[in-house]
Amino acid sequence: MSDAISIQNLNVWFGEHHDLFQAVKNASLTVATGASFGLVGESGSGKSTILRALTGLAPQWEGQMSINGTDLTHKRDKQFYKTVQMVFQDPYASLHPRQSVDQVLSETLHLHGFKDIDNRVNKLLLDVGLGPAFRFRYPHQLSGGQRQRIAIARALAAEPKILLLDEPTSALDVSVQAEILNLLCDLRAEHGLTYLMVSHDLAVVAHMCERAAVMRNGEIVEIIEVADMRAGKTTHDYTAQLLHASANRVA
Amino acid sequence: MTTLLDVDNLWVRFPNRTGVFDAVRGVSFSLGRERLGIVGESGSGKSLTGRAILRLIRSPGIVEAGHINLHGENLLEKSEAQMRKVRGEKISMVMQDPKFSLNPVMTVGDQIIEAYRLHAKASKAEAYKKSVEMLEAVSIRDADRVMKAYPHEMSGGMGQRIMIAMMLIPNPEILIADEPTSALDVSVQGQVLSIMDKLVKERGMGLIFISHDLNLVSQFCDRVLIMYAGRIVEVCEADKLHEAKHPYTQGLLGSLPRFDAPRDRLQVLTRDPAWREAPSVEARL
Numbered sequence: 440m441s442d443a444i445s446i447q448n449l450n451v452w453f454g455e456h457h458d459l460f461q462a463v464k465n466a467s468l469t470v471a472t473g474a475s476f477g478l479v480g481e482s483g484s485g486k487s488t489i490l491r492a493l494t495g496l497a498p499q500w501e502g503q504m505s506i507n508g509t510d511l512t513h514k515r516d517k518q519f520y521k522t523v524q525m526v527f528q529d530p531y532a533s534l535h536p537r538q539s540v541d542q543v544l545s546e547t548l549h550l551h552g553f554k555d556i557d558n559r560v561n562k563l564l565l566d567v568g569l570g571p572a573f574r575f576r577y578p579h580q581l582s583g584g585q586r587q588r589i590a591i592a593r594a595l596a597a598e599p600k601i602l603l604l605d606e607p608t609s610a611l612d613v614s615v616q617a618e619i620l621n622l623l624c625d626l627r628a629e630h631g632l633t634y635l636m637v638s639h640d641l642a643v644v645a646h647m648c649e650r651a652a653v654m655r656n657g658e659i660v661e662i663i664e665v666a667d668m669r670a671g672k673t674t675h676d677y678t679a680q681l682l683h684a685s686a687n688r689v690a
Numbered sequence: 691m692t693t694l695l696d697v698d699n700l701w702v703r704f705p706n707r708t709g710v711f712d713a714v715r716g717v718s719f720s721l722g723r724e725r726l727g728i729v730g731e732s733g734s735g736k737s738l739t740g741r742a743i744l745r746l747i748r749s750p751g752i753v754e755a756g757h758i759n760l761h762g763e764n765l766l767e768k769s770e771a772q773m774r775k776v777r778g779e780k781i782s783m784v785m786q787d788p789k790f791s792l793n794p795v796m797t798v799g800d801q802i803i804e805a806y807r808l809h810a811k812a813s814k815a816e817a818y819k820k821s822v823e824m825l826e827a828v829s830i831r832d833a834d835r836v837m838k839a840y841p842h843e844m845s846g847g848m849g850q851r852i853m854i855a856m857m858l859i860p861n862p863e864i865l866i867a868d869e870p871t872s873a874l875d876v877s878v879q880g881q882v883l884s885i886m887d888k889l890v891k892e893r894g895m896g897l898i899f900i901s902h903d904l905n906l907v908s909q910f911c912d913r914v915l916i917m918y919a920g921r922i923v924e925v926c927e928a929d930k931l932h933e934a935k936h937p938y939t940q941g942l943l944g945s946l947p948r949f950d951a952p953r954d955r956l957q958v959l960t961r962d963p964a965w966r967e968a969p970s971v972e973a974r975l
């Protein structure tokens with residue numbers, strides 16, 4: 440069986456031809472079907488850019504990317520978004536303030552060509568641990584954690600197999616983070632999902648993933664099993680530095 | 691330990707259409723020459739507590755307290771002009787997001803020079819020299835280049851250090867730092883923390899360190915207040931935070947994924963209505 444995600448020698452640039460900035464340099468990684476893979480590294484190291492390149496939000500790229508064995512071109516079709524969905528960091532920015540939960544979910548379901556929308560909206564709300572009582576609420580009537588649950592419900596609407604998670608709990612309190620991470624674990628088990636997850640928090644990545652890539656300045660310096668990371672078995676100095684800094688926050 | 695600041699029965703209230711929302715509900719604590727952490731979830735009243743000390747709560751918000759004493763002088767009895775002096779000379783505050791605190795259309799250098807000359811009579815050349823020294827004191831290496839730069843050209847870590855440099859100009863006795871490192875990478879966090887640490891140790895400053903990050907506060911501070919729904923539910927020695935007694939504090943700690951000790955499932959906080967009702971714990975030295 441082919442890998443859920445395969446990225447080979449990926450380069451990504453931003454800007455115009457006379458002023459190009461290379462945000463990702465020759466990155467390669469594979470994520471097996473059903474696995475959960477983390478991306479860690481300092482801010483600006485290119486983690487989000489890899490997710491954005493996959494979803495077609497960073498158009499200037501070279502290299503090979505494939506999803507379930509199918510190579511990606513520079514266009515993403517409807518089928519792609521039925522397989523791959525993304526959840527962003529900021530639940531406050533990612534929901535439209537004038538759209539009710541019902542509108543967000545119904546429209547997304549409609550877009551993906553589903554017919555039994557009413558049932559599906561209720562099912563999605565149950566999936567993310569919110570009852571039908573939340574259906575007609577607006578974003579300002581929801582807490583940060585509830586908003587992130589809606590963002591996850593919206594991503595699940597298409598019944599995707601792969602979720603790209605970009606710091607999904609960084610803006611939340613730790614108590615709410617725990618609920619969302621538990622939810623993501625349950626959903627992965629129930630729906631057989633594959634995760635590619637970005638976080639600056641090593642403890643979060645270690646909790647959620649089996650393997651992770653460590654990034655610095657656009658490059659992947661090391662791909663490491665989480666078990667080895669916990670045991671301090673690193674092969675690159677930078678990974679060791681990162682581990683040390685996150686364990687000893689006070690220099 | 692000498693008490694620098696004593697806060698007695700502080701309330702912050704916001705009148706609204708349906709009544710009054712009490713955001714801070716009767717907290718009492720004191721601060722010495724120490725690193726005092728305030729932790730709690732968002733909305734628990736941490737920032738308002740910090741701002742209320744400096745009387746920075748805007749109308750219609752109301753601040754009430756028995757007293758807020760700085761060296762025994764009640765700040766609540768001071769005129770607005772006297773308060774400006776307190777803010778300029780005695781107590782400084784670093785806000786969470788440096789991008790909102792620096793003026794975007796003025797170079798960093800001009801802003802520091804202006805802040806310095808507000809405080810001390812000095813020629814431009816002297817003020818420039820002093821400003822470069824300030825930047826070097828917060829471990830900014832190419833200070834001359836930074837002086838010419840605009841805030842948007844600075845990274846988050848630089849911006850936060852510049853803010854701290856500006857706050858240090860008056861040599862304050864108390865620094866209130868509201869989530870000063872939350873937006874920074876761990877490597878930069880360490881640098882900013884060691885700057886503040888030096889000030890406490892070398893200048894005998896009192897530091898109020900507001901944060902939602904329990905691990906960080908337990909590593910960095912001397913004492914910690916844990917806030918819940920506008921009240922203090924528990925006070926403890928920072929290095930004993932992991933032995934906390936209150937179920938709320940224990941719940942927060944239990945909800946954290948641990949790098950050193952993997953767990954299958956993260957603990958979820960079940961909130962007891964009694965936590966809001968219990969009187970605020972006194973946190974005096």
Ligand SMILES: Nc1ncnc2c1ncn2[C@@H]1O[C@H](COP(=O)(O)OP(=O)(O)O)[C@@H](O)[C@H]1O
Binds near residue numbers: 462487489
């Ligand atoms: N739309 C963009 N235009 C120009 N530069 C960008 C853009 N998005 C990201 N970058 C730059 O690319 C680099 C990597 O960014 P990003 O992938 O967001 O980092 P991370 O997610 O690891 O914090 C950074 O230097 C960032 O400033």
Ligand SMILES: Nc1ncnc2c1ncn2[C@@H]1O[C@H](COP(=O)(O)OP(=O)(O)O)[C@@H](O)[C@H]1O
Binds near residue numbers: 713732734736
């Ligand atoms: N200007 C305001 N008007 C009304 N309520 C406010 C205002 N500012 C803050 N609050 C409320 O007061 C509570 C405490 O706020 P804050 O001190 O900022 O919390 P923290 O810093 O612990 O996250 C929150 O519920 C917040 O929504």
Ligand SMILES: [Mg+2]
Binds near residue numbers: 486487488637
């Ligand atoms: Mg990012």
Ligand SMILES: [Mg+2]
Binds near residue numbers: 737
């Ligand atoms: Mg705050």
